[in-house]
Amino acid sequence: MSELVIPRFGELLSPYISQVPPEITPRFLALLERGAASRYRGWAEMLPEHAEGLMKCSEAEDEIANRIEGAFYLDESLREKLEAPLPGALDTYYEVFAQFSVWDQLRIQANAERQGAGAWQRIAGTHPDPQVIEVLNSCSALELESADYMDALIEAHAPDRVSN
Secondary structure, eight states: OOOOOOOOHHHHHHHHHTTSOGGGHHHHHHHHHHHHHHHHHHHHHHOGGGHHHHHHHHHHHHHHHHHHHHHSOOOGGGHHHHHTTHHHHHHHHHHHHTTSOHHHHHHHHHHHHHHHHHHHHHHHHHOOOHHHHHHHHHHHHHHHHHHHHHHHHHHHTGGGSOOO
16 A cells, blocks of 8 residues: 655645734634534535544534634734635645545544644744643644544544555
8 A cells, every 4th residue: 555645734835824924823723724624524424424523523623713713812904814815725725635535535634633733832832821822732632632533533444445
């Protein structure tokens, strides 16, 4: 079986993230979390026998976005700068998965969750507010819970995967 190449999502999405003012970058990442929540809902439809767990992952993505939006103020005058690069970023994110089977898509997403956990940790490592750091750490934990769920789901269904 050939090894699945997992993209570095931070690098892949950096052309879009860099368009957002640094002070609202976490809010942009929250919007990307909502995009991931949508992906999970799609996978739940594709794999109805696993819909409950996949929907919990979707809810976790939305919860991460809610927590970040609550922790990071958005000056409404920056909303256009926040939202302008979002369509391109989401298209780029979704395009990563297009060529793969649903199980390989889930493998990529499990890794993306771990990358997301690391991103929240990096932001926490430079943030001065202990309350915001706590929120960031809780978001990282939610990312890891979803990654662990997906890894277990993939492992349980390894025979369903087609070998190359």
